[in-house]
Amino acid sequence: xxxxxxxxxxxxxxxxxxxxxxxxxxxxxxxxxxxxxxxxxxxxxxxxxxxxxxxxxxxxxxxxxxxxxxxxxxxxxxxxxxxxxxxxxxxxxxxxxxxxxxxxxxxxxxxxxxxxxxxxxxxxxxxxxxxxxxxxxxxxxxxxxxxxxxxxxxxxxxxxxxxxxxxxxxxxxxxxxxxxxxxxxxxxxxxxxxxxxxxxxxxxxxxxxxxxxxxxxxxxxxxxxxxxxxxxxxxxxxxxxxxxxxxxxxxxxxxxx
Numbered sequence: 449x450x451x452x453x454x455x456x457x458x459x460x461x462x463x464x465x466x467x468x469x470x471x472x473x474x475x476x477x478x479x480x481x482x483x484x485x486x487x488x489x490x491x492x493x494x495x496x497x498x499x500x501x502x503x504x505x506x507x508x509x510x511x512x513x514x515x516x517x518x519x520x521x522x523x524x525x526x527x528x529x530x531x532x533x534x535x536x537x538x539x540x541x542x543x544x545x546x547x548x549x550x551x552x553x554x555x556x557x558x559x560x561x562x563x564x565x566x567x568x569x570x571x572x573x574x575x576x577x578x579x580x581x582x583x584x585x586x587x588x589x590x591x592x593x594x595x596x597x598x599x600x601x602x603x604x605x606x607x608x609x610x611x612x613x614x615x616x617x618x619x620x621x622x623x624x625x626x627x628x629x630x631x632x633x634x635x636x637x638x639x640x641x642x643x644x645x646x647x648x649x650x651x652x653x654x655x656x657x658x659x660x661x662x663x664x665x666x667x668x669x670x671x672x673x674x675x676x677x678x679x680x681x682x683x684x685x686x687x688x689x690x691x692x693x694x695x696x697x698x699x700x701x702x703x704x705x
Contacts, residue, residue, distance in 0.1 A: 450521035450522065450524055450525040451506075451507070451518075451521065451522070451525070452521075452522045452525040452526060453495045453496060453497070453498070453503055453506070453518055453519065453522040454476075454495070454496040454501060454502035454503050455476060455493055455494060455495045455496065455522070456476050456483070456493070456494050457491065457492070457493045457494075458483055458487040458491070458492050459486070459487035459488065459489070459490055459491045459492050460489075460490065460491060461491050462490070462491070463490050463491075463705065464490075464528075464530045464531045464532055464557045464702075464705055465490060465491035465492060465493050465528060465531050465532070466486060466490060466491070466492045466493070466531070466532045466533075466534060466698060466702055467493050467494075467495070467519075467523070467528075467531045467532065467533050467534065468482065468483070468492065468493065468494040468495070468534045468535075468539075469494075469495060469497060469515075469519065469533070469534065469535035469536070469539030469540070469542050469543050470494070470495075470496075470497060470500065470536060470537075470538075470539045471536040471537030471538050471539050471540070471563075471565075472537055472538040472565075472576065472580075472623075472626065472627070472630065473500070473579060473580065473610075473623050474500065474501075474536070474537075474539075475496050475500050475501030475502075476494035476495060476496050476501060477494075477501075478536065478687065478688070479492075479494045479534075479687065481687065481688070481691035481692075481695065482534070482687060482691065482694065482695045482698055485691075485692070485695035485699075486695060486698065486699060486702075489699070490702065493526075493528075493531075495519060495522065497515045497518070497519075497538070497539065497542065498510070498514060498515055498518050499622045499623070499625070499626050503518075504616075504618060504619065504622060506518065509622060509625060509626060509629075510625070510626065510629040511626075511629040511630055511637075512538055512541035512542040512544075512545055512565060512566065512630070513545055514629075515538070515539075515542040516542045516543075516545035516546045516549065519542060519546055520546055520549065520550070523555075529555060530554070530555050530556075530557055530705075531555065531556065531557060532556075532557045532558045532559075532560070532698075532701060532702040532705075533546060533547060533556050533558070533559050533560070534560045534561075534562070534698055534701075535560075535561055535562065535564060536561075536562040536563060536564070536685075536687055537562070537563055537564065537565050537661070537662070537684065538565050538626075538630060539564075540561040540562060540563065540564025540565055540566070541564055541565035541566035541639075543559060543561060543564070544559070544561065544564060544566060544639060544644075547559045547647055547649075547651075548643060548647070551646065551647055551648060554648060556647075556649050557649055557702070557704075557705045558649050558650045558651075558652070558701040558702060558704075558705075559647065559649060559650070559651045559652070559701075560651075560652045560654065560697065560698050560701045561651070561652070561653050561654065562654045562655075562686050562687050562694065563654070563655050563656065563659055563661070563662055563684050563685075563686060564653070564662075565630065565636060565662065566636065566637065566638050566639045567638060567639065567641065567662070567666040567667065567669070567670070568636075568638050568662070568663070568665070568666035568669065569635040569636060569637075569638050570635070570636075570662070570663050570666065571630075571631065571635065571636040571661065571662060572594075572660060572661045572662075573631050573633075573634050573635070573636075575591065575594055575595075575660070575661060576627050576630070576631065576661070577624070577627055577631075578591055579591045579592075579623075580620060580623035580624045580626070580627040581620055581623075581624055582614070582620070583611065583614045583615075583620055584611065585604075585607050585608055585611040586607075588607040588610050588611055588614075589602060589604055589606075589607035592606060592607055592610075594660050594661075594683075595660070595661060595683055595684045595685055596683040596684070596685055596688075596689060597656060597658040597681045597682045597683040597689060598658055598681070598683075599681060600681075600682075600683065600689050641669050641670050641671065642671060644670055644671050644673070644674050645671035645672075645673045645674075650675070650701060650704075651673070651674045651675070652674070652675040652676075652677065652697060652701050653667055653670060653674055653675065653676045653677065654677045654679070654686050654687075654694060654697060655667050655676070655677070655678050655679070655686070656678070656679050656681075656682030656683050656684065656685075656686050656689065657678055657679065657680050657681070657682065658681060658682060658683045659682075659683050659684045660683060660684065661683075661684040662684065664678065677697060679693065
């Protein structure tokens, strides 16, 4: 029997659920806005990926491929045969791998990627490494600002919450391990984006034009069959910066089934 990742599930069962995968150094709570916006119409499930949140002590921790294996096993353990998949950043890379692995099985109903990892070699490796190691509230707050658009204020409370979690020395140590697994020196490993056109379900891409982690130009290389939505003045966190709009796009992706 597969281990099941820690998760939160809300909403009515029946139609294929929407499964949310968070980004690097996040947890399931990053999707609270989307879950609240969608839970009245269908089941929503948000996982903590290996090495994050309540999955800090997960048996295997590393790059997006390892997370994808854990997600597939968890969905099987929960008896979920078909689902809509949403992923942000590292969770976007994880979601892409899940979709590619399950393409022939037809288990993914739609794929929505928010500023996903793996869409090109460029990545702000310095920011990721510094953010993984940071433990002091003021430093965390300063680094967090770089994840958002230039004019988007970052609440100090967000940095305080992260700093409290990182009082446990296992947290920054684990994030540092994951960062190195994601990175290849100053770059990140990337997908053959032409494979996106082979997926048997709709694929939607959401990006901010002020993303300082993963540059928007990576979205330009996707096949024409992929829907691309670009938000002006938004950074690497569209699901937080323009939460209602992202919720609407996720709902549209899931509407057909």
